[in-house]
Amino acid sequence: MKSIFLVKYPSHSFISIMLECCNCCVVVVAMVMSVRMAPPLPVIFLLMIHNVFSEGWGVSYSSSHICALKTSSVIMSCTYTYPTGYKIEKVFWTKNPIKGENPPVLSDDPEYSQRLQYLGDKQQNCTIRLSHVTQNDQHMYCFRFISDKPDGKWLGEPGVNLTVTDLQVEAPERVTEGHNVRLTCKSSCALTDRATFIWYRNSQPLTERRDRNNQLLLQSVRREDAGRYSCALHGHTYISPAAQLNVTYPPKNVSVSISPSVIVEGDSVTLICSSDSNPPAEISWFKERMFVESGRIYSISKISSDHSEEYKCKSRNKHGEKYSAGVNLNVTYPPRNVSVSINGSGVIVEGDSVTLICSSDSNPPALNFSWFKENQSSAVGSGQSFSALQSGRFYCEAHNQHGSQRSEAVTVTVHHGAGRNVIVIAATSGGLFITIIIIIIIIWFIMKQRCVKTEDNRVKQISDPGEDTYTALELKSTTSDLYDTLTTVRPRPPEDS
Template sequence: MSKLLLPTLPLIFLLMIHNAFSGYWDVSYSHPHICALKNSSVIMSCTYAYPTGYQIMKTFWTNGSVKGVEPPDLSKDPEYSQRLQYLGDEQKNCTIRLSHVTQKDEHMYYFRFITDKPDKKWIGVPGVSLTVTDLQVESPERVTEGDSVRLTCKSSCALTDRATFIWYRNSQPLTERRDGNNQLLLQSVRREDAGRYSCALHGHTYISPAVYLNVMYPPKETFVVVSPSGEIVEGDSVTLSCSSDSNPPAEISWFKGRMFVGSGRIYSISKISSDHSGEYKCKSRNKNGERYSDAVTLNIMYPPKSVSLSINGSAEIVEGDSVTLSCSSDSNPPALNFSWFKENQSSAVGSGQSFSALQSGRFYCEAHNQYGSQRSDAVTVTVHGETIIYSMWKIMCFFNLKPHKHISLHQIHKIMFFLSSYGHHMTPLIASDIVNLIHPFLFFKSL
């Protein structure tokens, strides 16, 4: 077999060739896959190499790599020109910063350099993959007071930069919750923990959309408010309102004493009366529990009613004695003024809750308070034996007695009638009062 032998070249010439064309074409990226937070800045670290003997004429970054088409220079693109900054020396270090990234920036990015040799252009594939993520708070829809709750700050990809998470409740930072963990643990959650939670990364301006944590709890601080708050007079309209702190909102029931009287947050009474007086309370109830308010008392002011008169003893007495009459009424405040009247007389005959009657007649009382007055029914008092002056009466006594007898004296009810008769004789007598004389021999007729 024959061999083709090349002439031996001088060693010095070989060394010259090696120095002229030694090296290789290369672009290296520190992070070929970058996950960046929305609105943050991204550092794409890059180095490149090329054989000696070439001169770099142009370097740039591009997000397009189509065979046969010269890729665009991002520094000339209006979408990037204000946000892209070269950090390297453009000789060996091709690192850049891309600011305020959004989902529109999700592309493959490549570094390209062009040498002084027309056919020696290089693009660094496979390039850098950029994914832009936002943050989302993952939370249970509702929790019950006392439960343990875990909230998670989630991203669509694993963030490239080491992240320190910050949590917010109602836009206020929870400084004690700052750590490298993307979870927030609330042990034995309280109603005060309810609110809108969001998360962020330390050193970044982007904050996640807020998510409401709904803490369910039984009714607390249940109380009744009465309107109007001052004095209540019969005939007024009164509103009772039940306030209760609970989640979900409580169903409200109303009680007067132990008796159910209504439902709903508002209990209204129009034209209130004394029958509405008493203690009222409300009960608030949801699926987590129930609670009663303290009782409030409705003290209704009203004028005297049901005024009645009572007699101590008999209504029939004899002259010289007296009968005590007492007046009572239902009123608020209690009646303190009582007046006594005798029928057919315009002026009062007495005052006070009790009255002593000395004369015959029909008597009634009137009870008074600052809201009005009412009179009682009248009662009759009869006094026997009292002297009453009438006009003179002629009383004729007719009698027919055999044999003739002398009727000397009849005394009935302390009134004396003197009668004398002899045969058929009729004697006129003057009487101081009319009395019924029950006697088998006498018949009186007034003329």
């Protein structure tokens, strides 16, 4: 339908207006001309009005395009007009109308019946609310009203184009500790509603980060900032899929753990190096500053006391390296190399005793010692030392919490002679030299005793009063040098007559 109107103004000009109905817009072209036929000065106005009007019939939408967030509710506001004398009997919304076909009633569609709510009336308001929108709801929606007269039908084309979007977090693949990082909450279209963004880390809201900006700025990022980030709009239940923020940093908190905690010789032992680092660190093991192995775990099977050293590990990645504190590998074992030693020379006078001492190699050190005499079932003493008073073969047993071991037996011999008891200790093994020395001392002692006795007899013979030759000698006053020159003179036997 085309209409031409001529309007005369007091300024001796006129406006030629041509209205062309395009079923969706009104195009107004105005040409101002002077009545004096002066050179034309054109002024052209192109006015796009989102209304659908024709002779009083029309539908006006508040927005021709709506970008809505997934799962949110959408309000499509509109008003409609019709000529006086008509009564509206039916109003409804439809989607994707096809020219020449009766448009379907949207509220009759099972996909919309529970989600569509008509908020308008049958006079002028045609607003609706569509809740829990999904991407399947992306269509062109139009309002349709029907009056009580055969020619009183109207479809408001074009209608409202609905786009449904979700949210996506855009984050860098990785960031190094101490740097700044910016995360962006993106949508496929510009949201119609004014949006206030909320950020989450590991599903926990970052309440301090609530603003209208769709970006999250983390300054001097720390390793604690690593996690799964998602975003949402304030007042909406929809939360975006999470994006992982990967913060890289050098090794920290490097430590060594040992399993089991109590290590007995012969056990299998596992040392584990733990470190907090990103990316994961390479592990090296050191024993007394000497490189041993590589890898986070170097199990030791059938461990022995030779492994009792200080161990530490080094954790290293491209950002740096760090050593753990040193740990001592304490290997425990039962007593071994148990032996008996002698305290003193082994030569005693009658009534004295000789002390035997029990020693052993063990971890933890042996604290319990028992003494036994061979051929006797019960112990004859306890403690690390034992005083032997009688002849026999004696041995000791050393005990700790992991076991016990007995020593070789030693022989204790008591000799009686010269009014004294001489105790001789002869070791059954490894004591031959000591035994020989003791025997030599005993022989020397016996010979000395005999020598003294011989000298006494010799002096007695010299001082016999029956011998006239030496009666005048005072032996008590004679010096030892003079005495040493004297020889024994025996009486000459009488000559045969």
